[in-house]
Amino acid sequence: MHELSIAMSIIDIACEESRTRGDARVIAVHLKIGRMSGVVSEALLSAFELAREDTLLAAAELKIEDMPVRVHCPQCGCEQLADSIQCLCCSVCGTLSPEITQGCELEVVAMELEPMEVV
Numbered sequence: 001m002h003e004l005s006i007a008m009s010i011i012d013i014a015c016e017e018s019r020t021r022g023d024a025r026v027i028a029v030h031l032k033i034g035r036m037s038g039v040v041s042e043a044l045l046s047a048f049e050l051a052r053e054d055t056l057l058a059a060a061e062l063k064i065e066d067m068p069v070r071v072h073c074p075q076c077g078c079e080q081l082a083d084s085i086q087c088l089c090c091s092v093c094g095t096l097s098p099e100i101t102q103g104c105e106l107e108v109v110a111m112e113l114e115p116m117e118v119v
Protein backbone atom coordinates (compact mmCIF):
# COMPACT_ATOMS: atom_id res chain seq x y z
CA MET A 1 0.00 0.00 0.00
CA HIS A 2 2.99 2.24 -0.62
CA GLU A 3 1.14 4.24 -3.28
CA LEU A 4 -1.88 4.85 -1.05
CA SER A 5 0.20 6.55 1.63
CA ILE A 6 1.86 8.69 -1.03
CA ALA A 7 -1.56 9.61 -2.46
CA MET A 8 -2.73 10.59 1.02
CA SER A 9 0.26 12.82 1.66
CA ILE A 10 -0.30 14.52 -1.71
CA ILE A 11 -3.88 15.20 -0.64
CA ASP A 12 -2.63 16.56 2.70
CA ILE A 13 -0.27 18.95 0.94
CA ALA A 14 -3.02 20.11 -1.41
CA CYS A 15 -5.58 20.61 1.39
CA GLU A 16 -3.04 22.65 3.31
CA GLU A 17 -2.40 24.81 0.25
CA SER A 18 -6.12 25.21 -0.34
CA ARG A 19 -6.65 26.35 3.25
CA THR A 20 -3.99 29.03 3.01
CA ARG A 21 -5.89 30.42 0.04
CA GLY A 22 -9.26 30.57 1.73
CA ASP A 23 -10.44 27.06 0.89
CA ALA A 24 -9.83 27.34 -2.81
CA ARG A 25 -11.06 24.45 -4.91
CA VAL A 26 -8.28 22.14 -6.04
CA ILE A 27 -8.59 21.43 -9.75
CA ALA A 28 -5.39 19.58 -10.42
CA VAL A 29 -2.14 18.53 -8.80
CA HIS A 30 0.96 18.18 -10.94
CA LEU A 31 3.54 15.62 -9.92
CA LYS A 32 6.94 14.60 -11.16
CA ILE A 33 7.81 10.96 -10.75
CA GLY A 34 11.26 9.66 -11.60
CA ARG A 35 11.56 6.21 -13.12
CA MET A 36 13.80 5.23 -10.22
CA SER A 37 11.56 6.55 -7.47
CA GLY A 38 10.00 3.10 -7.06
CA VAL A 39 6.53 4.56 -7.56
CA VAL A 40 4.30 3.17 -10.29
CA SER A 41 2.28 5.99 -11.86
CA GLU A 42 -0.75 3.80 -12.65
CA ALA A 43 -0.89 2.47 -9.09
CA LEU A 44 -0.56 5.97 -7.69
CA LEU A 45 -3.37 7.21 -9.94
CA SER A 46 -5.79 4.55 -8.75
CA ALA A 47 -4.74 5.06 -5.13
CA PHE A 48 -5.36 8.79 -5.57
CA GLU A 49 -8.85 8.15 -6.93
CA LEU A 50 -9.66 6.16 -3.80
CA ALA A 51 -8.06 8.56 -1.37
CA ARG A 52 -9.54 11.76 -2.78
CA GLU A 53 -13.14 10.80 -1.97
CA ASP A 54 -14.77 13.05 0.63
CA THR A 55 -11.85 15.48 0.57
CA LEU A 56 -11.35 18.90 -0.98
CA LEU A 57 -9.79 17.05 -3.87
CA ALA A 58 -12.81 14.92 -4.77
CA ALA A 59 -12.92 16.47 -8.24
CA ALA A 60 -9.22 17.10 -8.62
CA GLU A 61 -7.08 15.55 -11.26
CA LEU A 62 -3.63 14.10 -10.70
CA LYS A 63 -1.29 14.94 -13.55
CA ILE A 64 1.87 12.91 -13.57
CA GLU A 65 4.99 13.69 -15.50
CA ASP A 66 7.29 10.70 -15.90
CA MET A 67 10.92 11.69 -15.48
CA PRO A 68 13.47 9.58 -17.36
CA VAL A 69 16.74 8.70 -15.68
CA ARG A 70 19.67 10.99 -16.46
CA VAL A 71 23.25 10.62 -15.35
CA HIS A 72 26.27 12.86 -15.40
CA CYS A 73 28.64 11.17 -17.84
CA PRO A 74 32.31 11.67 -16.93
CA GLN A 75 33.30 10.79 -20.52
CA CYS A 76 30.99 13.24 -22.30
CA GLY A 77 31.38 15.74 -19.47
CA CYS A 78 27.70 16.49 -19.37
CA GLU A 79 24.29 15.16 -18.46
CA GLN A 80 22.98 12.34 -20.64
CA LEU A 81 20.03 9.98 -20.65
CA ALA A 82 20.82 6.69 -18.95
CA ASP A 83 20.63 3.44 -20.92
CA SER A 84 18.01 2.00 -18.59
CA ILE A 85 17.14 2.00 -14.91
CA GLN A 86 19.09 -1.26 -14.51
CA CYS A 87 22.19 0.03 -16.23
CA LEU A 88 23.27 3.54 -15.29
CA CYS A 89 25.41 3.96 -18.36
CA CYS A 90 25.51 6.96 -20.64
CA SER A 91 23.18 6.28 -23.59
CA VAL A 92 25.60 8.08 -25.91
CA CYS A 93 29.01 6.55 -25.15
CA GLY A 94 28.17 3.70 -22.76
CA THR A 95 30.38 4.87 -19.89
CA LEU A 96 29.14 3.80 -16.47
CA SER A 97 28.24 6.87 -14.46
CA PRO A 98 28.48 7.20 -10.69
CA GLU A 99 26.12 10.15 -10.56
CA ILE A 100 22.38 10.13 -11.11
CA THR A 101 21.13 13.64 -11.82
CA GLN A 102 17.46 12.94 -12.47
CA GLY A 103 15.01 10.09 -12.07
CA CYS A 104 14.67 9.59 -8.31
CA GLU A 105 12.27 12.46 -7.70
CA LEU A 106 8.78 12.29 -6.36
CA GLU A 107 7.49 15.80 -5.95
CA VAL A 108 4.49 18.02 -6.25
CA VAL A 109 5.54 20.66 -8.76
CA ALA A 110 2.36 22.67 -9.17
CA MET A 111 -1.26 22.93 -8.16
CA GLU A 112 -4.24 24.43 -9.95
CA LEU A 113 -6.57 26.16 -7.55
CA GLU A 114 -9.78 28.06 -8.11
CA PRO A 115 -11.05 30.55 -5.53
CA MET A 116 -14.42 29.78 -4.00
CA GLU A 117 -17.24 31.75 -5.59
CA VAL A 118 -18.74 34.24 -3.18
CA VAL A 119 -22.50 33.91 -3.47
Ligand SMILES: [Zn+2]
Nearest residue numbers: 073076090093
Ligand atom coordinates in the same frame (compact mmCIF):
# COMPACT_ATOMS: atom_id res chain seq x y z
ZN1 LIG B 1 28.84 9.66 -22.32
